[in-house]
Amino acid sequence: MNQISATYIKGLKDNFMSKPALFWVIAWPAIWLLLAVFVFLRGVPAEFAALAKGQSTISMVTFSIMVCGMTSLPANISEDRQRGLFQKLKTMPVQPWKEAVGKILAVLTFGLVSAAIIIIIGVLLGARFNITLAGLLKSLGFLVLGTLASSGVGLIVGSLIKSIQGSIMTGVGIAVVTSAISGVFFQYSMLPAVLQKFARIWPMSSTNSVIINYLIGDIGYNPFAPLYLSLTIIISLLFFSAGIVLYTVYCWRTE
Amino acid sequence: MQAIEVRNLIKKYDKITVLDDLDLIINEGEFYCLMGPNGSGKTTLSSIIASIKKPTSGEVKIFGKKPEQSKKQIGYIPQENFSDPNLTGLENIYYFARMLGYSNKETKKIGQELLTKVGLFDDRNKRVSKFSGGMRKKLELSTVLFPHVRIFILDEPTTGLDPSARRNFFGLIDQLKDKSTTVLLISHIGSDAELATRVGLMDEGKIIAEGSPEELKNGSGLKNIINIELSVKNEKVKNVLSNFNKGEQLLETDEGYKIYSDEASEVIPEIVRSVEAGGYKVLQIGSVIPSLEDVFFKLTGKKVREENGQLKEAKR
Numbered sequence: 001m002n003q004i005s006a007t008y009i010k011g012l013k014d015n016f017m018s019k020p021a022l023f024w025v026i027a028w029p030a031i032w033l034l035l036a037v038f039v040f041l042r043g044v045p046a047e048f049a050a051l052a053k054g055q056s057t058i059s060m061v062t063f064s065i066m067v068c069g070m071t072s073l074p075a076n077i078s079e080d081r082q083r084g085l086f087q088k089l090k091t092m093p094v095q096p097w098k099e100a101v102g103k104i105l106a107v108l109t110f111g112l113v114s115a116a117i118i119i120i121i122g123v124l125l126g127a128r129f130n131i132t133l134a135g136l137l138k139s140l141g142f143l144v145l146g147t148l149a150s151s152g153v154g155l156i157v158g159s160l161i162k163s164i165q166g167s168i169m170t171g172v173g174i175a176v177v178t179s180a181i182s183g184v185f186f187q188y189s190m191l192p193a194v195l196q197k198f199a200r201i202w203p204m205s206s207t208n209s210v211i212i213n214y215l216i217g218d219i220g221y222n223p224f225a226p227l228y229l230s231l232t233i234i235i236s237l238l239f240f241s242a243g244i245v246l247y248t249v250y251c252w253r254t255e
Numbered sequence: 256m257q258a259i260e261v262r263n264l265i266k267k268y269d270k271i272t273v274l275d276d277l278d279l280i281i282n283e284g285e286f287y288c289l290m291g292p293n294g295s296g297k298t299t300l301s302s303i304i305a306s307i308k309k310p311t312s313g314e315v316k317i318f319g320k321k322p323e324q325s326k327k328q329i330g331y332i333p334q335e336n337f338s339d340p341n342l343t344g345l346e347n348i349y350y351f352a353r354m355l356g357y358s359n360k361e362t363k364k365i366g367q368e369l370l371t372k373v374g375l376f377d378d379r380n381k382r383v384s385k386f387s388g389g390m391r392k393k394l395e396l397s398t399v400l401f402p403h404v405r406i407f408i409l410d411e412p413t414t415g416l417d418p419s420a421r422r423n424f425f426g427l428i429d430q431l432k433d434k435s436t437t438v439l440l441i442s443h444i445g446s447d448a449e450l451a452t453r454v455g456l457m458d459e460g461k462i463i464a465e466g467s468p469e470e471l472k473n474g475s476g477l478k479n480i481i482n483i484e485l486s487v488k489n490e491k492v493k494n495v496l497s498n499f500n501k502g503e504q505l506l507e508t509d510e511g512y513k514i515y516s517d518e519a520s521e522v523i524p525e526i527v528r529s530v531e532a533g534g535y536k537v538l539q540i541g542s543v544i545p546s547l548e549d550v551f552f553k554l555t556g557k558k559v560r561e562e563n564g565q566l567k568e569a570k571r
Contacts, residue, residue: 006353084335091331
């Protein structure tokens with residue numbers, strides 16, 4: 001437990017001290033939420049506005065979790081590699097999986113803190129949710145699944161891209177582009193047919209759809225259909241497993 | 256007792272042989288320095304000993320065991336500054352203590368003790384990003400001072416430090432290591448190697464000479480070296496100076512050249528006359544005691560250290 005908690009505490013401090021991480025994980029989704037409320041949702045009838053704001057809030061929480069895993073995690077990995085920390089740790093009796101778990105838990109916590117901040121902003125701006133205890137718990141479960149998927153992508157990016165700036169930009173690029181084309185930034189119904197197909201299987205957008213379904217209502221398709229649900233879970237776990245394997249190979253391998 | 260034993264070690268990357276059938280024995284309590292130019296294989300060797308890399312063939316033993324089984328006994332400092340600049344000095348030590356398996360209570364006690372030892376206790380709550388280069392190296396040195404560590408492996412630990420900070424750093428090591436602690440220092444700086452009880456000169460994956468600094472210098476046959484600082488460096492000056500160099504290679508320095516001579520006092524006036532006759536100015540000239548870098552140059556014709564960012568060989 002010591003190695004997990006040591007890496008967790010270090011990772012958490014690194015994330016909260018990192019200006020790019022604070023911007024992309026907290027400020028950027030908050031700005032989008034403000035834009036959604038004050039620009040995009042201005043014409044929405046009053047009876048739907050509160051739930052529409054709720055939907056935007058959930059989407060920004062998903063985006064925040066996604067960008068956290070895909071940007072903060074690879075930035076941490078690249079920074080540790082560039083500093084020679086892995087060289088140092090390889091000479092110590094450290095178990096790589098414990099170090100990886102500590103890093104991922106730090107990202108999860110950072111993501112959850114940012115999610116809480118975004119939800120508070122959303123509620124202050126008038127967002128409303130149809131909350132039931134079961135729906136909330138299931139949403140949290142899917143949020144963790146989304147974190148695993150985005151952490152997997154983050155581990156892949158951090159393992160393959162050596163420069164800190166390169167890994168941050170790649171992570172941000174993947175998060176922003178996939179969010180834009182999978183309906184995290186827009187309504188699912190506004191997407192062209194081919195992107196709707198992508199949105200149903202891309203773990204982050206399908207997780208987003210599942211949570212919206214639980215806490216707001218109909219998303220425009222049934223994200224609980226066995227095919228989509230199983231693909232969401234399988235692809236998330238695949239990304240996570242691939243990330244762990246590449247992280248172990250590229251960062252911890254004894255050459 | 257043998258602290259480090261290396262037998263028939265070969266390391267190849269594709270077809271390039273980095274370590275070529277190398278043998279090395281370092282006894283417990285010894286301060287051993289591996290000195291050689293970049294690419295000579297010294298970092299690869301230390302990385303294999305520290306279990307960062309695996310050999311292609313051959314055997315490495317740490318107190319009779321495989322390196323992977325001896326990780327607790329090794330304290331390794333890489334070239335880079337590995338401490339986390341976002342954390343304070345104390346938080347950095349806590350991180351390494353916890354990674355080594357110390358409990359919360361032990362971590363707090365040891366963390367404060369180690370920072371006191373390296374003289375950073377007063378700065379313990381300062382963020383490392385605010386540390387000077389020397390302070391950061393001291394902090395990183397403290398990560399090898401945990402009680403169970405018996406071997407320090409220091410891979411060019413003073414990279415980026417000025418000469419004064421370098422001396423302070425080695426002074427601290429000398430003060431902190433106890434008699435049974437073994438030190439393996441990797442360096443390309445002659446004055447660092449002078450601190451060692453035994454020096455191994457490395458070139459092209461082999462240890463080409465080994466002994467105490469004095470033994471190496473005496474064995475090289477070098478008596479005096481004339482250090483010449485000139486207003487310009489060019490082929491013409493080199494040709495003039497080569498006439499005084501007894502058939503040896505002329506060593507180029509940042510400021511001028513070095514010449515090997517047995518009778519420095521007689522040769523110096525002649526050198527000044529010849530150089531000035533060629534229309535060039537001698538800014539400073541004097542006889543110096545040969546260094547380990549000079550010994551290396553004498554043996555290989557190569558400079559250990561890159562100067563002005565380039566490894567230049569001033570061959571006749």
